[in-house]
Amino acid sequence: MIKITLKDGSVREYVKGITVLEVAKDISKGLARVALAAKIDGKVIDIRTPIEEDVELNILTFEDQEGKEAFWHTTSHVLAQAVKALFPNVKLAIGPAIENGFYYDFDVEKPFTPEDLEEIEKEMKKIVKEDYFLERFELSKEKAIQFMKGRGEDYKVELIEDFPEGETISFYKQGDFVDLCAGPHIQSTGSIKAFKLLSIAGAYWKGNENNKMLQRIYGISFPKKKQLDDYLYRLEEAKKRDHRKLGKELDLFSIHEEGPGFPFFHPNGMILRNALEDFWRMEHEKRGYKEIKTPMILNEELWKRSGHWDHYKDNMYFTKIDDKEYAIKPMNCPGAVLVYKTKMHSYRDLPLRMGELGTVHRHEMSGVLHGLMRVRNFTQDDAHIFMTPEQIKSEIVGVIDLIDYFYKTFGFKYHVELSTRPENSMGSDEAWERATNALIEALQEKGLDYKVNEGDGAFYGPKIDFHLEDSIGRTWQCGTIQLDFQMPENFDLTYIGPDGEKHRPAMIHRVVFGSIERFIGILTEHFAGAFPLWLAPIQAMIIPIADHHKEYAQKIYKKCKKNKVRVEIDNRNEKIGYKIREAQLQKIPYMIIVGDQEIENEKVSVRSRFKGDLGILEVDEFINKLLEEIYNKTYENIDIKKS
Numbered sequence: 180m181i182k183i184t185l186k187d188g189s190v191r192e193y194v195k196g197i198t199v200l201e202v203a204k205d206i207s208k209g210l211a212r213v214a215l216a217a218k219i220d221g222k223v224i225d226i227r228t229p230i231e232e233d234v235e236l237n238i239l240t241f242e243d244q245e246g247k248e249a250f251w252h253t254t255s256h257v258l259a260q261a262v263k264a265l266f267p268n269v270k271l272a273i274g275p276a277i278e279n280g281f282y283y284d285f286d287v288e289k290p291f292t293p294e295d296l297e298e299i300e301k302e303m304k305k306i307v308k309e310d311y312f313l314e315r316f317e318l319s320k321e322k323a324i325q326f327m328k329g330r331g332e333d334y335k336v337e338l339i340e341d342f343p344e345g346e347t348i349s350f351y352k353q354g355d356f357v358d359l360c361a362g363p364h365i366q367s368t369g370s371i372k373a374f375k376l377l378s379i380a381g382a383y384w385k386g387n388e389n390n391k392m393l394q395r396i397y398g399i400s401f402p403k404k405k406q407l408d409d410y411l412y413r414l415e416e417a418k419k420r421d422h423r424k425l426g427k428e429l430d431l432f433s434i435h436e437e438g439p440g441f442p443f444f445h446p447n448g449m450i451l452r453n454a455l456e457d458f459w460r461m462e463h464e465k466r467g468y469k470e471i472k473t474p475m476i477l478n479e480e481l482w483k484r485s486g487h488w489d490h491y492k493d494n495m496y497f498t499k500i501d502d503k504e505y506a507i508k509p510m511n512c513p514g515a516v517l518v519y520k521t522k523m524h525s526y527r528d529l530p531l532r533m534g535e536l537g538t539v540h541r542h543e544m545s546g547v548l549h550g551l552m553r554v555r556n557f558t559q560d561d562a563h564i565f566m567t568p569e570q571i572k573s574e575i576v577g578v579i580d581l582i583d584y585f586y587k588t589f590g591f592k593y594h595v596e597l598s599t600r601p602e603n604s605m606g607s608d609e610a611w612e613r614a615t616n617a618l619i620e621a622l623q624e625k626g627l628d629y630k631v632n633e634g635d636g637a638f639y640g641p642k643i644d645f646h647l648e649d650s651i652g653r654t655w656q657c658g659t660i661q662l663d664f665q666m667p668e669n670f671d672l673t674y675i676g677p678d679g680e681k682h683r684p685a686m687i688h689r690v691v692f693g694s695i696e697r698f699i700g701i702l703t704e705h706f707a708g709a710f711p712l713w714l715a716p717i718q719a720m721i722i723p724i725a726d727h728h729k730e731y732a733q734k735i736y737k738k739c740k741k742n743k744v745r746v747e748i749d750n751r752n753e754k755i756g757y758k759i760r761e762a763q764l765q766k767i768p769y770m771i772i773v774g775d776q777e778i779e780n781e782k783v784s785v786r787s788r789f790k791g792d793l794g795i796l797e798v799d800e801f802i803n804k805l806l807e808e809i810y811n812k813t814y815e816n817i818d819i820k821k822s
Contacts, residue, residue, distance in 0.1 A: 182233045199226040200366070203238050213240045213402070215370075216249035216363045223249070225315065225363045241402050251276035253313065253364045254371050254400040255283045260356035261302035262287075262396075265295075271358065272334045272384060272393050280399035284382050286334065287394050296376045296396070303374065310369030311353035315362060323348035327359065334384065335359045373407035374400035377414075413651045420651070422703035423550040429708050429716070429766065431699070432551065440548045440555030442696055447716035450745065451699060454714050455692065456536060458588075458812075459560050466581060468534040468562055473514025475538065479504035484669055485513040486605050490638040494541045511537035512663075512688055515563035516670045524674040529684065530566040530574050536695070537561050551700035558695040564687040565672070571685050575621035575643075575660060578689050582645055582658040585691050589702065590814050591647040594654070595627050598635035598642045605638055610664040615641045617662055637688075639665040649705040657693040657701070662686075709766040709788060711814035718745040718805065719769040720762040724755050728773045735771060735783060735798060742802050744809075746771075763788060769805070 180192045183202060193202065199219075203211040203226065214226050218237040223245045230236070239246035255274035262269055262285055274283030285291075291299075318326060320342055327335040338359060339348055351360045353368060365371075376398045384390035401407045426432045431448035434441070444452060460470065476498065482488045487495065487509065496507040508514065515533050524531065540556045547553050566574050586593050597618060600611045618641055622629050629643070636642050645658035663686045666672075673681040692698040702710065712718055719739065723732040732748050739746040749758045755772070762770050772784040776795070783801055785793040796804070 181230060183230065184233075184235045186237045193230070195231055196229045198229050199224070199236065199238065202230070202236065206238075210238060210240075214238050215240055215246040215365045218245065223363055225313075226366060227315075248276040249363050249365055250371070250402070251281040251400060252360075252362075253368070254374055254398065255281040256313075256351065256353060256356070256358055256360070256364070257303050257306050257368055257371060257374075258283050258299065258376070258396060258398060259285075259358060260306055260353065261299050263356060264302050265298060270334055271332055273338075274358075280377070280397060282395050282397045284384070284393040284395050286384075286391065291379050291394050291396065293379075296379070299396070300374075300376055306354070307368050307371050307374075309354060310367050311356075312367045313364045314352045315349060315364075316352065317347045317349050320344065320346055320348055323350070323359070326350075330357070332359075370402060371400050372402055373404040374398060375407060375411060413653075416651045416707075417653070417704070420704040420707045421550075422552070422700040425703050425708040426550070426700075428764075429703075431703070431716075434550070439545060440543060440553075442551055442554055442556075448699070450716040451702075451710065451714055452695060455695060455698070456560075459536070459692070460534075462581070462584070463532075463534045463562070466532070466577070468532040470534050470536075471515065471518050473511060473518065473535060473537060474508075475540075476500070476505050476507055477513065479506060481513050481517075482506050485516070485666060486639055486669065487513070490603055490605065494543075496540050496542060507540045508537070509539050509541045511535050511539060511559060511561040512563055512666060512686075513670075515561075516666060516672065516686075519563075519565055519672060520670065524565070524684075526567055526674055526676050526682075529674060530564050530570050532562060532564045534560075534562040551696040554694075554696055557697065560690050560692045560695060562687075562689050564689070565667075565674075565684045566687070567674070567676075567682070568685055571617045571662065571687075572621050572624065574687055575618065575662070576624055578660050578687065579621065579625050579627070579643075582660075582691050586645070586647055586658075588812055589705070591649070591705070593645050593647040593658075595622065595629040596632050596644045596646060597622065597629050598632040598637075598644060600641060601634045601636050601638060603638055604636070606640075606665040606668075610668075611641065614662040614664055618643055618660070637661050637663075639663045640688075647701075649701060650707075651704075655697075655701050657698060658691050659689060659693070661688040663688060706814075707766075709768075711812065712768045712805065713809045713812045715766070715768050716745065717747055717765065717767050718809075719747075719771055720758075720765075720767045721746060721748045721771045721773060722755065722758045722762065723748070723750065724772065724774040726752075728775075728778065731778045732771075732773045735773065738798060739802060739805075742806060744802065744805055759786065771801070 181195050182190050182192055184190050199217040200211060200214065203214045216239045217224055217226055218239060219234045241247055241250060252275065259271055259274055266287060270286040272284035272286060274281065320339060323339050324336055327339060342348060349361055350357055351362060351364055376396055378397045380395045381392045382395040384393055399410060429447060430445050431451065432445060433443045435443065491509060495509050498505050515535065518533060536558055538556060538558045543553060543555050564574050599615055640661050640663040642659050642661040644656050646654045646656050648654050667684050667686050672684055674684050676682045721732045721735055723729045729750060736746055736748050759770055768788050770786040772786065777783055782795045783798055784795050785801055787793055
């Protein structure tokens with residue numbers, strides 16, 4: 180008998196050689212129906228795998244990322260089988276699962292067309308209907324090479340030749356189709372109930388531009404049709420919400436060929452940006468942060484001392500001043516450290532919380548630049564907290580609470596990930612263990628579930644990352660909390676303790692927005708450009724119906740401006756319906772209609788972008804309503820079908 184420890188910690192005994200699927204059936208018939216793959220002692224395997232010894236077992240479904248990957252990887256094999264059936268002379272390259280779906284690369288005589296994709300999808304449906312069982316088998320390296328040569332698969336032969344001598348090579352067979360593959364895969368093709376081929380692109384073999392250009396087909400698949408329908412709907416929504424398109428339509432920002440990756444903010448974009456920064460300053464002041472500003476350029480010696488020279492040099496820009504080497508800062512932390520060092524600190528001064536809206540520059544390859552989401556210069560809403568070891572947990576908890584407050588203000592849900600020591604790191608094992616444990620203790624105190632990302636921490640310390648979810652279900656990594664014992668050591672930071680002796684402080688690096696630019700891009704797509712009132716560049720548009728109504732419109736304008744409401748007047752000689760539609764296209768929250776009746780009663784007719792006609796209101800009543808909504812930072816329930 181063998182002992183199998185399940186995900187919930189329970190232990191079950193089974194006969195040696197039982198398969199994962201049989202274990203799933205014993206637990207629940209429902210679990211067996213949705214089981215796609217499994218993890219045995221951390222390694223992902225097929226559900227048909229026999230278990231020969233005591234193990235920890237986690238049965239994976241489509242709810243698990245590894246389960247999705249097995250499902251999508253199998254769909255890529257179905258795609259390859261369909262292409263081979265329709266285009267027998269095609270040569271197969273690789274077909275992995277990716278973050279959202281899968282792709283397969285093909286060497287084909289002429290590029291695929293959209294019409295080809297339709298025919299391929301039809302063929303894939305036949306393969307799914309046949310419900311082919313995926314059978315794994317292994318060959319020696321020599322036999323594997325001969326096997327693939329016999330099938331004319333030159334790219335597969337090249338891959339096998341790269342394997343070490345003596346290694347066993349695995350394959351998967353479904354029907355008459357065979358592919359070189361390490362797996363894992365789901366049990367059969369019949370489980371793939373819904374799929375869609377999304378696009379075609381060119382891709383060099385092995386990503387090397389000196390190699391042949393292949394044809395890459397991207398796709399997505401799900402166990403249920405509704406999941407596919409929802410995904411395709413979100414894709415269409417994402418196109419409408421593209422912040423680059425909305426940024427141009429709403430006149431928020433632009434990017435020019437004179438400065439790729441360096442965004443230009445327009446007046447409307449600056450209003451939005453300043454509103455975010457004012458909110459940031461106000462909330463940080465409440466929590467005891469002191470704002471600082473540090474230089475953009477500092478000398479080479481500083482960056483060597485901080486560790487950036489050895490660990491981040493490839494992402495930095497450099498310049499020479501008076502024949503000495505300087506760097507444009509990619510991060511704000513060394514500047515904050517120098518501010519700390521300007522005077523001696525007592526334990527009574529700690530924690531010391533320094534906030535900085537600091538512009539940084541990082542060298543990004545041109546191919547990855549993307550609107551405001553990936554740029555070469557951006558402003559981080561940085562803060563650096565210097566504290567005694569006893570204050571670490573409470574300070575981390577305080578930052579978690581702050582980030583939670585910010586995200587809830589914008590209507591974001593989020594999940595948390597803990598990233599541990601990377602290979603390219605500095606410092607001792609002991610320091611890293613202390614830092615990692617401190618982050619774990621703070622997460623446990625807050626009762627937050629978290630996922631561990633092994634080896635994904637910063638080079639100077641482990642970190643907690645906050646991944647927020649927008650209104651169409653996409654996730655974005657924004658906030659982060661990094662605990663650092665290395666930089667205080669490198670810069671010999673000290674404070675005087677209760678014993679009168681010098682001690683080493685700990686240091687937290689943290690951001691909430693992350694990058695102001697990127698956060699604006701995320702907000703633009705989250706709200707589809709229809710920002711909450713407190714962020715909207717224009718909060719109300721006054722629309723006089725005719726020329727003789729303009730004087731009263733001006734009176735309302737002045738009253739709104741006096742109360743710091745961002746308001747404009749549409750004085751164009753256009754029909755009222757046209758003006759209202761224009762205001763709605765500009766995503767303006769409120770329209771104030773002015774005509775004879777409004778002048779006679781000294782009132783205004785109000786239309787809401789979300790709620791439609793609100794009727795006739797007293798001017799002061801309406802302005803008070805706006806001020807209350809701005810103060811409370813309220814936002815309408817986000818409905819992607821209305822946005």
